[in-house]
Each structure stands twice: as structure tokens, then as C-alpha cells.
Amino acid sequence: MARGFKISVPASSANIGPGYDVLGIGLALYLELDVTIDSKAAPETNSDPNNCKLTYSEDSEGATTVPLRSDENLITRTALYVLRCNNVRSFPSGTKVHVHNPIPLGRGLGSSGAAVVAGVMLGNEVGQLGFSKQRMLDYCLMIERHPDNITAAMMGGFAGSFLRELTPAEVERREIPLSEVLPEPSGGDDTGLVPPLPPTDIGHHVKYQWNHKIKCIAIIPDFELSTADSRGVLPKAYTSTDLVFNLQRLAVLTTALTQDPPDPNLIYPAMQDRVHQPYRKTLIPGLTEILSSVTPSTYPGLLGICLSGAGPTILALAVDNFDDIAQEIINRFAKKNVTCRWKVIELAYNGAEVNPL
Numbered sequence: 519m520a521r522g523f524k525i526s527v528p529a530s531s532a533n534i535g536p537g538y539d540v541l542g543i544g545l546a547l548y549l550e551l552d553v554t555i556d557s558k559a560a561p562e563t564n565s566d567p568n569n570c571k572l573t574y575s576e577d578s579e580g581a582t583t584v585p586l587r588s589d590e591n592l593i594t595r596t597a598l599y600v601l602r603c604n605n606v607r608s609f610p611s612g613t614k615v616h617v618h619n620p621i622p623l624g625r626g627l628g629s630s631g632a633a634v635v636a637g638v639m640l641g642n643e644v645g646q647l648g649f650s651k652q653r654m655l656d657y658c659l660m661i662e663r664h665p666d667n668i669t670a671a672m673m674g675g676f677a678g679s680f681l682r683e684l685t686p687a688e689v690e691r692r693e694i695p696l697s698e699v700l701p702e703p704s705g706g707d708d709t710g711l712v713p714p715l716p717p718t719d720i721g722h723h724v725k726y727q728w729n730h731k732i733k734c735i736a737i738i739p740d741f742e743l744s745t746a747d748s749r750g751v752l753p754k755a756y757t758s759t760d761l762v763f764n765l766q767r768l769a770v771l772t773t774a775l776t777q778d779p780p781d782p783n784l785i786y787p788a789m790q791d792r793v794h795q796p797y798r799k800t801l802i803p804g805l806t807e808i809l810s811s812v813t814p815s816t817y818p819g820l821l822g823i824c825l826s827g828a829g830p831t832i833l834a835l836a837v838d839n840f841d842d843i844a845q846e847i848i849n850r851f852a853k854k855n856v857t858c859r860w861k862v863i864e865l866a867y868n869g870a871e872v873n874p875l
Contacts, residue, residue, distance in 0.1 A: 520556035520612075522875035523643055527636045528866030529621040530628030530670035531734065531833050535789030535824040536767040542628075542670030542677055544866035545734060549619050549632040551593070551640060552875060556612040568608040570594055570615060578619040579629070592630065593617065596637025597644065600657050603713045606645045613644060624742030626827030631667035634658050635870050643872055651869070656716040665721045667827065674869025676775065679723035727776040728865055732821060735834040737847045737860045743801055748828035751797045760792040767791075780837060782814035782821045789822035789835075802830045803854035808847055817843050 529547040533539070566572070570588040574581040588594035594615065601608070621629045638657045642649045649657075651672055658668045665679040771788040774781065799805040805825065812834070814820045819838030826833040834843050844860040851858050 520554065520558070522552070522554040524873050524875055525551040525553065525636055525639050525643070525870070526873075527632045527639070527671055527870040528628075528674060529863075530631055530667045531626070531736075531826040531831075532628065532664075532666040532670070533791070533794065533824065533827060534771070534833070535791045535795075535822065536764040536771060536793070537666070537678070538764070538791070538793045539664055539666055540678055540680065540768070541772075542666035542679070543728075543734070544670045544674040544677075544869055545627065545736070546864045546866045547620055547627070547861070548866070549621055549629075549636055550617070551636055552616040552618075553640065553643070554612075554614045554875065555610050555644060556614075557610060559612040568594070568598060569611050570609040570613045573614075573616050575616070575618040578617060579621060580619070580623045592633040593637040593640065596634050596657075596661060597641035599661070599713060600638055600641025600647070601645050603657070603715050604645060604647055605712075609644055615640065622738055622831075624744060625738050626743070626748075626825065626829045626831040627736065627738070628667040628671055628827065630745075631658075631662055631671050634662045635668060635671045639870055639872060652719070656718060656720045659720045660716045665723065669721060669723045670869075672870050673723060673725060674866045676726045676728045676772075676865065677723050678726065678772065679721055681721055682719065684717060684720075726772050728867075729776055729778050729780050730865075731778070731837050732775065732780055732835050733837065733840065734863045734865070735836055735840055735844050735860060736826065736863055737832040737834070737844055737851070737858050739802070739830045739851055740857045740859070741830060743828060743830045745828045748798055748801060751800060752794060753797065756793060763790075763792045775835075780821050785821040785835065786814050786823075789824050791824065795825050798825060798829055803856055804850050805829075808832060808850050811850075812843065812846055817846065819843065 526548045528544040530542050530544050532542045534541040566588050568588040572586045585591045621627055623629045635658055638654045655672055662668050669677045669679040767788045774784045774788050812823055819836045820843050821835040823834045832847055840862050848858045
């Protein structure tokens, strides 16, 4: 019998100022997969080696460059990993996956994290494995080792997370699991026959409350910045002064964003950071000036401002005056010859979801 379902996974913003690799918020900008499985459908010409016909909507981000082979695309490679961990070699016959992706690539809005979460959920659904979100999180964290984006995308809302220390036996099983589903000759004749199951409960998280009056303004520069490059400029060690600076603000921020009315005199300074943003100014023109000069005193309604994830997107939290705040940041980027687009985005409180088509 043919069946179909839709997977929706939100974008995400990590760090939120002082919460480097700790805090994340799910954003209501959704990567969507429309999936149908019909074993009686006529085989496609030039069919995929793993029984999956993958297509993208024309207006998807990266639609013209993303690979469409199931063992090369991040979403379907991840799904194959999940399936093969559970003794299922390929997608069911007649699987079609149509992707709509409005999440900008390489901009600090969790596009790769959303793809990984979508892939794990796709594997769970097509294989009818029945995993909980917590168990699916384990599979995600075997691929994407930073839990802030992954947890926010899977669980939604405003979340804090960490990875637990693995036992010696678990460390022996840790690997880059996508190597298990690479096509030959990268992986070999027996690639991915029996990938090891992920350890259980790799990640731990808590969902904080969030004042629903607070909206997110994403100002998105028209250039990509890889997470690897953005991490590459960070120091290997920090002073205790800088770490205490961030820890103090982190302790305040997680409660300040729950309070009503939101207090800009508390939130704005609590979103300051000395661990990652100062070092990324070399990669993002105008970053220092933007973060220091766009303030609640100059733009009423603004609560706080930070780099979204690894950047280059700027995330401003506000309750009003969205257009003026966004335009000021856009104008400051323009002085550095950088063009931008912007969106006001609500939080995605429920995280990733699966629903019947």
C-alpha cells in the first residue's frame, strides 16, 4: 500500500551571545520533505542505487547545486546511515523525497543541522523504526557533534544542551558515520553493511521558557561563511576573566528571556560575549560596530543583538520597531559593500515534526 508523510524541521540559531556551543533556539523557517513510498510504482529511468528519487523545489536554497544521489546528499545519506544501523540496506522500493528548503546555506541558521535532523527522521519513518525524539537525537549527534543547533532543531524552542562523556567502550565505537554510506570506491565493497548503533543518551538538554512577545530579526548577508572557517579563527585557550564574563551573562540570560515585560537593560548586556564574537570580526565586515552601536537606547524595541551561530547572520531580539532595527544593520553592512536580506521569525516551539500527507 502506498503511504506518504511530511517532515518539517526548523532552522536554528546557536550561541545567542554568551552561550557558545550551549544555547540554541528553533526558528519557524522550515526545511520540508514530502515523502511518498509506492512499491507498485513503475521504476524511474536512471534510478537511484538506493531506490530513492530525490528532487528539490526550484525556489529551495542551493537547489541547483545540491547533489541528488541518495548516497551523496546530506539528508538521504543520513537516512541511509540510520537504516543501515538497523539492518535495512536501502530505501523501500518506490521512495520519492521532494525537498523544499528556505533555510539559507552557510549563514549561521542551522541549515546542515536541519538536514541531519531531517535525514534521521526520514530514516526512522521509512524504516518504521519507531524511535523517540531522544533516540533520534543520538543518531544526529553521531554526525553533528555540536548539540546546540541539533537540539534546537529537533526539540524546538529555547534550549540548553551538552554532550555527556562517553565511556571507553563507547569511544571505541565513535566514528564519522557518513563514511559508512559513501559510494564505492570511497567506502569499499562492504561499506555500511553493519554500522555500529550509536550509544544511548549522548546529548542532554533542557528547554527554557521564552517570552512569546520576543521576536527574532535575522539580518542575512549575501555571502556564505563555513562553520569550519568560523571556528578556525577561535583561540585554543581563554583567560579565566573572559570565561567568567560569559558564564555570568549566561546564568542571567536564560531567565531574562522568560520575564514579562522583557527588560532590555538586562537582556542587552547579558547577550555580550568574549568567547567567539570578537574573534569572528575578521570574517564578517562591520561586525564589531554593529554589535556595539545598535542598542536599545538608540532603537527602542530592541532587546539584544548577537551573531547567529557561526555567522554571518546577525540575530536581533526585539518586541517592536523591527523594520528600523533591520534597516540600520543593513545600512551598516552596506558601508562595507555587503548586501543583506532580512526576516522576522517566530520561535518553532515544537521542533521537528512528522505528519501524514
